[in-house]
Structures are given as C-alpha cells and as structure tokens.
Amino acid sequence: CINCQRTFPYVNAWYEKYEDDGLIVIGIHTPEFAFEKDIRNVREAMQRFGIKYPVVLDNNYGTWRAYENQYWPRKYLIDIHGNIVYDHIGEGAYEETEAKIRELLKERAEFLNEEINLGGVTTVNAKKATKVQSPETYFGASRNEYLGNGVRGSVGERAYTLPQDPKGNTLYLGGTWKTAPEYTESVTESSVLYRYSAGAVYLVANAASPVVVEVWQDGKLLTEGAGSDVKNGQVTITESRLYDLVNNATPGEHVLELRVKGAGVQFFAFTFG
Numbered sequence: 001c002i003n004c005q006r007t008f009p010y011v012n013a014w015y016e017k018y019e020d021d022g023l024i025v026i027g028i029h030t031p032e033f034a035f036e037k038d039i040r041n042v043r044e045a046m047q048r049f050g051i052k053y054p055v056v057l058d059n060n061y062g063t064w065r066a067y068e069n070q071y072w073p074r075k076y077l078i079d080i081h082g083n084i085v086y087d088h089i090g091e092g093a094y095e096e097t098e099a100k101i102r103e104l105l106k107e108r109a110e111f112l113n114e115e116i117n118l119g120g121v122t123t124v125n126a127k128k129a130t131k132v133q134s135p136e137t138y139f140g141a142s143r144n145e146y147l148g149n150g151v152r153g154s155v156g157e158r159a160y161t162l163p164q165d166p167k168g169n170t171l172y173l174g175g176t177w178k179t180a181p182e183y184t185e186s187v188t189e190s191s192v193l194y195r196y197s198a199g200a201v202y203l204v205a206n207a208a209s210p211v212v213v214e215v216w217q218d219g220k221l222l223t224e225g226a227g228s229d230v231k232n233g234q235v236t237i238t239e240s241r242l243y244d245l246v247n248n249a250t251p252g253e254h255v256l257e258l259r260v261k262g263a264g265v266q267f268f269a270f271t272f273g
Contacts, residue, residue, distance in 0.1 A: 001032070002202045002242060002271045003091045004073045008049050009126040010094045011075075014101060015053045017122050021105050022080075025053035030064045032072070033182055033268055035206060035240040045241065077101065080108045098122060127273075132251070133197035134169050137270040140182040148172045155179050157187060166255060168195045171270070175260070183266040186211070192258040198272035199251035200227065203258075206240040206266045213237060214259040215245055225249060237265050 015025040031037045037059045046055060058064055067076070077086035077100055086100045102118050109116035137146045141155045148170035149160050162174035175190025183206070213235050215222040221233035227244035229235045235243055246256065 001072045002200075002273050005049065005242070006127055006273075007073050007075075007091050008051060009124050010097075010122075012050060012052055013122040013124050014098060018101060018105060018118070021116055021118060022108050023101060023105060027051065027053055027055040028058050028063050029055050030058040030061055030069075030072075033204065033240075038240075041240055044239075077104060079104050080111055094124070095121075132199070132272045134270075134272045136272070137169070137171050137194070139171070139179070139184040139267045139269060141179050142181040144171065144179075144184075146171045150179075155181065160190075162191060162193050166193050166195045168197065168253070170195065183268045185266045186260045186263050188263055190260045192260070192267065193255070194257075194270060195253065195255045196270075196272060197251070197253045199248050200244075200273035201246035201256060202227070202271045202273065203235075203243045203245055204241070204268035204271070205237045205243055206268070207237040207264055209264065210236050210238045211263075211265040212261040213265065214261065216257040216259065217246065217254050219255070222246065242271070 011025060011027070014023065019025075029036070029042055035041055037057070039057060042055065042057060056063070067074075071089045073091060075086070075088045075097060076084055077097070079085045085104065086097070088097060098121055102121075105118060106116060135146070138144055141153050144152050146169060148167060149163065149172050150158060157176065157178040159176045160173040162172050166172055172193040173184065173190070174193065176187040177190060178185045178187050215226070215230050215233055215235055217225070222230060223233055225246060225248045226233070227247045229243045230245055235245060237243065246254075248254070
C-alpha cells in the first residue's frame, strides 16, 4: 500500500542509525492480495524500495491476528523486557516514534549498564501524504462497493458503458471486463473512469505480458502532473505491483480515465495520496 511505502524511508533510517545501539527492526508482510504472497515478488519489492531490515512473510495472517491488527501500516515498539510500549496506527507521527525509540534505547543501555551516545535524530527526505477525500477503491467482486455500473459483488464477464457525467468517488468500467474476487481483467480494449479528490493516484495492477494503458485527466492525455510510472501519457503494466499514475502539484478534484490498449491487464485497487 502507498501508506506503507511512504513509511519505508523512515524505518530504514531508524534501522541504519540505531541498529548498533540495540534497535532490532522486523517487518511483517501480511499480504492484501494473492500475488503478494509470492516470496519472489516480496524480495523484488524489498530491493526496489531499498529495505535493509529483515521481513517476515505472514501469508496465513498468524501474526496479524495475534496482534489483533486491522491496519496497513502499523508500528509497534517493544521494550527490552518484551512489553509493547508504543503502538501507532497508519503512517505519520515519525518524530514521536523516533523519540520513543531513543527513550527505549536509553532505558536498555541503563538496564544493561552500557554507555550509549545516540547523537542527533535522523533526517529523512520522503514524500508526505496530502489531504485525501477519495477512499481506497477495489476492482474485485469481494470488495467493489464503489462500482457505479454493473453488479457489485458479482464475478464473471460482461460489457460495460461509461457514463457521460461520473459521480465522485465512484468506479466506472467501459468495454468488456472479466471480474474475479480480487481483480477485474480486461478482455478487450477497455477503459476505467473515476472522479477523485486527492493529490496523487496509484493503481495496483498486474499483467502476464506488457499492456499499455493511456492515462487521461480532465479530458487530456496526462503529461503535467504525471506519476513516476507514466511516460508520454502512458503506463505499461508489466508486473504485479503498485503503479504511480498521478502526482498533481496541489490536491483537487479531477476526472481520471484509463484507456487500456489490450486484453489481460488486471486491476486490483486505486489508492490516493
């Protein structure tokens, strides 16, 4: 999720700075989608995001349930005695979290009768979240509550027609799509329409072979404000991951249209930032 991705640089920085002072970082990867259970995809993502601390796969949600968690991401701090002493839901509160880490490392050093010199706090240059009014929106039948045309919760292949005036925060499909519980797959050249309110748009997608998708915003091929995965108004879906589609200078309301140029692309979810 994009919220987790925005957290990675901070956790990396803490791990690098405080590891020798006794900080142990363990990432728990609990997959939201089936392709996220594949260790090859996890290893590739760790390399892409420069994650240096160890990561445990929680494919059966055992750790997730043990901590009674319901959120991505969530940060826990455990003291030298094994007690959970800090719990933060979601991204953010980075200064607060680091201050607590430093406090716990000092307590650890005192308990072990060790000297410690933590130096200054970390400095991280990372993308910040913006004000978002659009919800995470799923394409698969198990969670497509924001689908504006077609039948919500229904799997199978059908043809869709885009509306002339889309409602806000509502997902519309155009062309022929085959819907599964986790995703919707293009059967022919097809399209997606979504009126959103945010600064950035991300898409979780997959394709067995490369599929080109044109990205249009407010009736124009997207160039200004394009995300890092969009080149000349196009994104090529090649693998299972989150794609950075839109990065507007300021948050606002826009109409996003994706024009899929072939069959076989799977769309899982829109997320916003």
